[in-house]
Every structure is written in structure tokens, then in C-alpha cells.
Amino acid sequence: MGKVHVRDNAAKEKKTEFRLVRVKDTWKRKLGKKVNKNKVDCVSAAKIFETSTVKDTTWTVISPITFTYKVTETRGLLDPNSDTLLLGHITDPQHLEEIKALNKPLKRFVVVDQEVYKIYGAKITEYLEFHNVLYKILALPTTEENKSMEVALTILEEVNNFCLDRRTEPIIAIGGGVCLDIVGLAASLYRRRTPYIRVPTTLLSYIDASVGAKTGVNFANCKNKLGTYIPPTAAFLDLSFIQTLPRRHICNGVAEMLKMALMKHRGLFELLDKHGRMLLETKFQDAGSIYGQSSFQAASRATRIAITTMLEELAPNLWEDDLNRLVDFGHLISPALEMKVLPSLLHGEAVNIDMSYMVYVAQECGLLSEDEKQRIIRCMVGLELPVWHEEVTMELIQKSLQDRLKHSGGLVRMPLPVGLGQAEIFNTTSYEILHRAHEKWCGELSMSSHSSCDP
Numbered sequence: 001m002g003k004v005h006v007r008d009n010a011a012k013e014k015k016t017e018f019r020l021v022r023v024k025d026t027w028k029r030k031l032g033k034k035v036n037k038n039k040v041d042c043v044s045a046a047k048i049f050e051t052s053t054v055k056d057t058t059w060t061v062i063s064p065i066t067f068t069y070k071v072t073e074t075r076g077l078l079d080p081n082s083d084t085l086l087l088g089h090i091t092d093p094q095h096l097e098e099i100k101a102l103n104k105p106l107k108r109f110v111v112v113d114q115e116v117y118k119i120y121g122a123k124i125t126e127y128l129e130f131h132n133v134l135y136k137i138l139a140l141p142t143t144e145e146n147k148s149m150e151v152a153l154t155i156l157e158e159v160n161n162f163c164l165d166r167r168t169e170p171i172i173a174i175g176g177g178v179c180l181d182i183v184g185l186a187a188s189l190y191r192r193r194t195p196y197i198r199v200p201t202t203l204l205s206y207i208d209a210s211v212g213a214k215t216g217v218n219f220a221n222c223k224n225k226l227g228t229y230i231p232p233t234a235a236f237l238d239l240s241f242i243q244t245l246p247r248r249h250i251c252n253g254v255a256e257m258l259k260m261a262l263m264k265h266r267g268l269f270e271l272l273d274k275h276g277r278m279l280l281e282t283k284f285q286d287a288g289s290i291y292g293q294s295s296f297q298a299a300s301r302a303t304r305i306a307i308t309t310m311l312e313e314l315a316p317n318l319w320e321d322d323l324n325r326l327v328d329f330g331h332l333i334s335p336a337l338e339m340k341v342l343p344s345l346l347h348g349e350a351v352n353i354d355m356s357y358m359v360y361v362a363q364e365c366g367l368l369s370e371d372e373k374q375r376i377i378r379c380m381v382g383l384e385l386p387v388w389h390e391e392v393t394m395e396l397i398q399k400s401l402q403d404r405l406k407h408s409g410g411l412v413r414m415p416l417p418v419g420l421g422q423a424e425i426f427n428t429t430s431y432e433i434l435h436r437a438h439e440k441w442c443g444e445l446s447m448s449s450h451s452s453c454d455p
Helices: 093-102 114-130 149-162 177-192 203-207 239-244 247-264 266-282 293-317 334-340 347-364 370-382 394-407 431-445
Strands: 014-023 026-031 042-052 057-062 070-073 107-113 134-140 171-175 196-200 217-219 222-226 234-237 414-417 423-426
Touching: 070 293, 107 114, 107 149, 107 177, 114 134, 114 171, 134 149, 149 177, 149 217, 171 177, 177 196, 177 203, 177 217, 196 203, 203 239, 203 247, 203 293, 222 334, 239 293, 247 266, 247 293, 247 347, 247 370, 247 414, 247 423, 266 293, 266 370, 334 347, 334 394, 347 370, 347 414, 347 431, 394 431
Parallel strands: 070 234, 107 134, 107 171, 171 196, 196 234
Antiparallel strands: 014 026, 014 042, 042 057, 217 222, 414 423
């Protein structure tokens, strides 16, 4: 047998680091060690590494992408005396003054959920006309059943006809999470990225969809299978929109707040446990003589904790490079459940059913005491959230976890509470534990749901 000669390519490899500098109107490569910042207009954070061997040359580009976006809690967003909706996204004071000095009509394309438009359409129109805005309002049915690419394309057709400037005239989305997700996807696709503004009108979107970077639509009977990671240029949060919501939709949003409480903040859990019924009764508003200032103080504290804890988890991981995400609690089984029973369950309701089962899993694993488990379930029931569903069978659980393995790098990455307000990620929860937890979950909670369970 002949000898095999192995070339030592590594020894002959030459690697050079270049920085990118701008001089007048052009970018040039400069050796990393020879950049004189005093002789150039700008030095990019990007780098190019050139690696040469006898056989080939490779250029490796490292180009950091930085997004700056604002999440602002405000009041009176549609008050004609406020210009926050139109100009609040601008972060550069000089740019803001320049726009005001131009005395030129602003141009805005607004997408509104059609149910929201029935309530606020006249007020939105009045606001835009007061500010002399050239506008187009597109009212659409944005529900989970029609969260599709077809609806996104409808938006894109209208945007294209309206002829927006793709950098200075943001699209405004006013509605619940589905509306914000669809508009965000459409904006990310138009001219490869057009700025957009989120205005949540449901409690769920107030503390969830509005503060992150994800956009998306459903595809192939799977929830949010098509999407992008493009945050809004700003999200403007006004609790006054919540007062026109049906009570069920307020409960729906509280589920996502409870998620953050169980994962990260015992104080928020205590607040929801103690004042949750009052928050539902007052619809997160100042109730005046009924409850006094305490109702609005509790509402403000609850929403702010939910938002800040959510931002803590999302801001360092906007593109989900790290798949170990505590915010996935309640989202392992719920996507399949929600799609299977559409439209009978709202998103937060499906999430809470998932969380309820996972609380039983955590207790079965020895992570929660029996008292803690029962207290969490009582809190959920007190917040008028469903804690069990007959369609959550072991078959659905297994299928959901298999799908999870496919899309999470071969690991389940299951967030579980390890106490009230604390959580960890687990990858090795056995089928036996899942099955025992399911049997107990069905045995203890199915009777309260007036139905039978299929384990």
C-alpha cells in the first residue's frame, strides 16, 4: 500500500485582519493595526478577515447589526395635543427639530385591526387630520385564523401603492398581537426593511408582542412558521386601550404576565395573586371611588414588571441565538393545542393550559412543593384562566416535544419553575415523569372543567 502524503495547509495559511474605513463617499479596507482614526471619516465596527492558502482564498465578514428601538408607556396617545404617535420614534433631537422646521406634511400608512377600527377609527382619523398628515388607513380582520402570508401581501400591495419613503415614514400598526406580527413581517419585507411602529390594543400584545423583535404569520398549519427578527422602531403603550376589551381578553393577557411572574419575579406573582381580581374588574384603569389610586398603581406596577422582565430576557437574545429561553415557558405544547382547536382558545388561554401542566411536571420532578403547585393553580383559577383541556393528551405532548427537538438543536430546553419566581431549563425530563404528571393533572383538574380526559 502506497504512502499517503498529508499537506500541512495550516502551516501555509495566511490570515489578515482588515478594518473598514470611510473616506469621503467610499469604504476602503485598511490593515487592522494601521487605522488612523484622525484621517478618516468613519471606522466601521465590521471587519474582514482574509485567509489565503496555496489552494484558495476565503473572506470572512464579521458585521455587527445593532437595532435601537424604544418601548414607551404613555397616556393619551390619540390626544391631538400629543405628537408621540407621529414623532415619538425619533431618537436624535437635531433630526426631530429639522423635521419640525420643514413644516412639510407628514405621511403615514396605518394598519388597524378592523374591530379596533370600529371603536377608535374616528379618533385615529381625527388625530391624523389634526396634524395635517397625508395618510392611508387600512382596516383588516387580523385574527389567528387569517394570520397568513396572503394578508401580509395585501398590506404590501397597499403600501406599495401609497409610495412610502422606506426610511423616514414608518408604517403604524394598531391592534392586537396578530396585527402587530403581520404588519411587522410586511414592513420587514418591503424594500428589505421599512421602519414600523407598534401600538398594542390588547393586554397580551401590550406586554408581549410589542416589546420584542419577532414578526410572523402561520404557515403549513403551524404557528408563526414564517417570520423575521426585525424590531419596531418604537412601541407606544397606552393602557387606556385596554378599557374597551372584553374581560376574557384581559384574562388572556394576564396569562403572559403570570408567565413572567412564575419564571422571574415572585413580587409580580404576589401582586397578581393578591390584586388580580381587582385588575380584572377595573380593566387595568384608575377606578376612582371604587378602588382609588391603588387600582392604577397596581396596574402600572404589574405591567412595568412584566415588560422589564420580558425585556431582560429578549434584549440580549433578539435573534434567539441562545435557544435556552425562559420566555418559552407555556409555549411547548400550546402552539399545537392552539392550532388544533382554533378558534376556541385564545393565545394566552392556551399558554396557561400549557403552564398549568408544566407546573404539575415541576412538582413531579421535585422542583415545586405540593403547596406551591396548588397556590399557582388557585391563582390561575382566580385570574379566570383555563387550567386544563381535553385535547392535551400524551400523544399531543409527545408530538410537541418531538417538534421541539427538531427546532431547538436536538434538546427539549424545557423551562420549569423551581420555586415561585424562579426557573431553570431542563433537557432530561423522562416520559415516566411526564405521564405521571399528566395523570395527576387530569385527575385533579379535569373535573373542574366539566369534561373527561383522554390520557
